Structures are given as C-alpha cells and as structure tokens.
Amino acid sequence: MKKIVSVLFVVILLVFGFAEAGVTEKEVLVGTFQAMSGPVAPIGRPMAQGMQAYFNYINEQGGIYGRKINLIIADDQFNPAKTVVEVRRMVEQDGVFAIVGGLGTPGILAVQGYLNNRGVPFVYLGGGSIDFSLPPKKYIFPVQPNYIVEGNIVINYLVEQGHKRIAVVYRNAEDGQEFSKSAVGTLKNLGMQPVANIAVDPLKTDFTSEITQLLATKPDAIAMCLFMPQSVTFVRQAKQFGMTSQRYVMSYANSSESYIELAGDAAEGVEVTAWVFVDFANPEDNAIQIYQKYYNEIPDAYAIAGMIAAEVFVEAITRAGPNLTREGLVAALETFDNWRGNFIALGDENHGLTYKDISQFDARMGVTSMYIMKAVDTEEFGLIWSVASPWISYDVSELLGVL
Numbered sequence: 001m002k003k004i005v006s007v008l009f010v011v012i013l014l015v016f017g018f019a020e021a022g023v024t025e026k027e028v029l030v031g032t033f034q035a036m037s038g039p040v041a042p043i044g045r046p047m048a049q050g051m052q053a054y055f056n057y058i059n060e061q062g063g064i065y066g067r068k069i070n071l072i073i074a075d076d077q078f079n080p081a082k083t084v085v086e087v088r089r090m091v092e093q094d095g096v097f098a099i100v101g102g103l104g105t106p107g108i109l110a111v112q113g114y115l116n117n118r119g120v121p122f123v124y125l126g127g128g129s130i131d132f133s134l135p136p137k138k139y140i141f142p143v144q145p146n147y148i149v150e151g152n153i154v155i156n157y158l159v160e161q162g163h164k165r166i167a168v169v170y171r172n173a174e175d176g177q178e179f180s181k182s183a184v185g186t187l188k189n190l191g192m193q194p195v196a197n198i199a200v201d202p203l204k205t206d207f208t209s210e211i212t213q214l215l216a217t218k219p220d221a222i223a224m225c226l227f228m229p230q231s232v233t234f235v236r237q238a239k240q241f242g243m244t245s246q247r248y249v250m251s252y253a254n255s256s257e258s259y260i261e262l263a264g265d266a267a268e269g270v271e272v273t274a275w276v277f278v279d280f281a282n283p284e285d286n287a288i289q290i291y292q293k294y295y296n297e298i299p300d301a302y303a304i305a306g307m308i309a310a311e312v313f314v315e316a317i318t319r320a321g322p323n324l325t326r327e328g329l330v331a332a333l334e335t336f337d338n339w340r341g342n343f344i345a346l347g348d349e350n351h352g353l354t355y356k357d358i359s360q361f362d363a364r365m366g367v368t369s370m371y372i373m374k375a376v377d378t379e380e381f382g383l384i385w386s387v388a389s390p391w392i393s394y395d396v397s398e399l400l401g402v403l
Contacts, residue, residue: 020325022097028063028317028324029070031090032309033083033102033111036075042228042258043302044103047126048073050306051101053294058314065322069314072096076107083107084114091120098123098329101309105129105175112140121329123316124309129174133365136358139326141333142366143312143353144305145252145275147175147225149394151182153370154223154249154273155190157392163247165195167219169210169234171226172199179225179251195219200226200234207234211241221247228259236266247271249372256301260375260383267375267383274385275351275370276304311341312353334363351391361396368394 022029032051035044052071059068072094074086083104090096098121102108105127115122116137124143125132128150132142145153158166168183170176180197187194195217198210211234214222226234231254238246248270255272263270283289287307291299299307317324319332338352351369356362372389 020097021095023067023324026067027070028067029072029094029096030098030100030313031072031074031087031094031096032100033074033076033086033090033104033107035078035103036073038077038079039229040078040104043253044075044078046300046303047101047103047306047309049295050291050299050303050308051310052306053291053299053303054307054310054314056294057290058310064314064317065324067324069310071100076104078104078107080104080106080110084110087111087114091115091118096120097324097326098313100124100313101306102126106173108132109174112137116140119326121326121333123313123329123333126305126309127175128178130178131174133362136360136363138330138358140364141312141355142364143308145273145367145370145394146365147178147251148182149365149368150251150273150370151179151223151225152186152394153392155183155186157372157389158221158223158247158249159187159190159192161221161247163221164192165218165220166192167196167198167214167217167222168194169196169198169200169214169222169224169226171202171230173202176200176202176225179223183223200230202230204230205233207237210234211238211243214238214243215241219246221249224248224250226250227253228256229262232259232262232266235270236263239266249273252301252370255373255385257298257385258300260385265383268377269375271372271374271388272385273370274301274373275367276301276308308341315339315341351393365396368396370394 034048035041055069055071072090076082076086101124103126108125108127116139121139123141128144128146130146130148168180170180184194196213231250235248250272252273255274260267287304316329316332320328334355336353336355338354340352369391371391373385374388375383376386377383
C-alpha cells in the first residue's frame with residue numbers, strides 16, 4: 001500500500017509540474033553563499049545585493065513563466081568549512097533548485113564536487129580557479145575569467161607595452177598560485193623569465209621583505225594577484241619605498257571603486273584587468289538604474305558581478321521553458337553561444353559567454369577575454385578607472401602548455 005501511495009504522489013507531482021526540487025507553480029528557489037560578515041564582506045555584501053536587485057527587477061515584471069525567483073543568502077564568511085555546511089543545508093533542507101553566484105575559490109572548490117554529484121546546477125562561480133573548468137563538469141557553469149586566463153593576458157599586455165623586467169607577486173593560495181603558474185609559463189613561451197616570482201602569505205599585512213626583494217631585482221613592471229586589503233597596502237608600501245616608476249597590473253578582484261577609495265593617491269597609475277563594461281559615471285546605465293531602484297548607492301564591480309550571475313541564471317531558465325528541470329537548465333545553458341546579456345554586456349560582439357557539451361575540452365571555460373583599466377586623475381571626478389586597452393583574448397589551446 002505504501003508503494004502505491006508513493007507512486008501516486010510522484011504522478012501527482014509530475015502532472016502539476018512540481019517534481020523538481022525548488023520549483024513550484026509560483027516560485028524558483030535558489031541559494032547563494034556570500035561573505036556577508038568577516039574581512040571579505042566588502043566583496044560579499046555588494047555581490048549579494050547585486051543578485052537580489054536583479055532578481056527583484058525580474059520578479060516585479062512577473063518573474064519567468066509566472067514564477068518569482070526567491071534567493072536564499074547564506075553567510076559563509078569566506079570560510080570553506082562554513083561553505084560546506086551552508087550549501088548542504090540549502091540543498092538538503094531548504095531544497096534549492098540551484099546554487100547561483102557563490103563567492104570564493106576555497107569555498108567553491110569545497111562544494112563543487114558535492115553539487116555536481118547530486119546533480120544540482122551551480123551557475124556563476126565567484127572565483128577563478130581552472131579547476132572549475134577542467135575537467136568540465138556537467139552541472140558546474142563558471143562565468144568569470146579564470147586565473148590562468150588572467151595571468152596570460154596580464155603578461156601579454158605588459159610585454160606588448162615594451163616591458164622586459166617583469167616581476168610576479170601573488171597570493172600564496174590556489175588562486176594566486178594559478179595566476180603565477182600562468183604568468184611564468186607565458187613569459188617562458190615568450191622566451192623570457194620573471195625577474196622575481198614572490199608568494200605572499202594571504203594573512204600578511206606588512207610587505208617590507210617582499211618589497212625589498214623587488215627592489216633588488218629592479219623590475220619595470222609588476223603583475224599582481226592580491227586581493228583587498230592586501231593589494232592596497234602592498235602598492236602603497238611599494239611606492240613609499242620609492243617604487244613609483246614601475247607599472248602595476250593587478251587582478252580584476254581589484255577593479256572596484258573601493259580600491260581607489262582605500263588606496264587614495266597611491267592608486268594613481270595602477271592598472272587592473274576587467275571583463276565587464278559598465279559606465280559607472282553614467283547614471284543612465286541600465287545596470288546602475290536597476291541596482292539603484294533597490295539600493296540607494298552606486299553599485300561597485302562586485303555588485304555588477306552579482307547582477308551578471310543573476311542575469312545568466314534568468315536567461316537560462318527562460319530558455320529552459322515553462323517545465324523547468326535541472327536537466328533542462330543544463331541543456332539551456334549549453335545553448336549559450338557568445339551570449340552577452342541584455343542589460344549587462346560581458347564584452348563586445350566577439351567576447352561573450354559560450355558553453356558546450358562536456359565532451360568538449362573547453363565546454364565550461366567561461367569568459368576568456370579581458371581588457372585593462374587604469375586609475376587616472378580627472379578634474380571632474382578625481383581618481384577613476386578609465387579604459388586603457390582594447391579587449392585581449394586568450395587562446396584556450398595554450399592551456400595545455402601551461403598546466
């Protein structure tokens with residue numbers, strides 16, 4: 001008798017379209033993990049707000065096929081042990097349909113296998129490890145450029161600008177190590193060597209010893225993969241030691257107004273990689289208008305990242321159709337072919353987002369093009385980020401020579 005009741009329950013669910021976890025006639029329940037408290041909260045909070053703003057915007061238009069998107073925000077404090085607990089809770093207790101926009105390479109690495117094994121889609125990974133993309137995993141969909149892509153693009157940019165004595169400075173963690181591997185490998189492929197390749201303890205606050213090493217090697221440019229507040233302190237201290245003529249090019253984790261605010265005058269001339277075009281000085285920009293409808297502030301780069309995470313997910317469930325399933329979401333995402341978004345352009349016409357069947361090597365590479373921004377002093381706005389290069393593409397085939 002119990003077996004008959006169970007079968008009838010499943011049939012009823014299928015008939016009314018509620019069989020998929022997190023999907024009802026009126027709602028799609030999704031989860032995200034963000035550093036809402038702790039030292040990385042200046043990144044996590046705006047990213048969560050960006051996601052919520054875009055979902056609010058979609059919900060006010062009636063949702064997708066009549067379903068509103070309900071976002072659960074879990075505070076993991078950028079602690080991978082907490083990430084595991086929070087993600088398991090959202091999947092096994094809250095019953096979310098998917099995880100969208102989780103922040104932090106350590107936490108992502110800690111849960112991506114669990115999510116993939118359970119068949120729970122993870123859309124937009126707020127980190128840049130190559131392990132998100134290789135080998136490609138059916139339910140894991142990175143969007144941001146990874147650190148291998150970024151290290152290659154930074155070095156090629158510096159060499160094209162005529163620099164011959166390039167130093168690499170990186171966080172001594174998975175993210176920074178991948179950036180360093182790519183940067184050093186790219187230099188080697190160009191017949192060059194870094195004058196220094198310096199690992200930095202992620203918890204360190206004084207960089208006298210590292211800067212002393214740099215002074216001894218006399219670099220003319222420094223490729224950096226450090227995050228705030230370390231990146232701010234490092235450049236400020238380096239310039240105090242007299243390293244003012246060197247070119248500093250840093251990871252896109254620093255491509256935020258908050259970097260300029262924290263660094264002050266030390267930010268002038270610093271360059272960062274970027275992959276999103278938003279006109280922060282234009283109040284009519286679509287992304288800014290959407291965000292300010294719900295938050296009384298100008299969005300920073302992290303808020304825009306959250307909006308992109310939400311937009312990618314919305315586009316995917318729209319393509320998946322009214323009978324939303326996890327398998328249908330995967331199939332819909334795999335139809336993305338140089339997709340650039342409706343409100344937030346991921347790049348120009350040749351620099352969009354593509355996914356493929358996982359039988360292909362580059363099925364889950366995410367965005368593979370970036371450009372450079374530079375902090376310049378303007379009469380009207382003071383120090384602002386200004387576009388300093390055209391788009392620079394990464395040849396995915398180069399991965400085999402670096403890894």
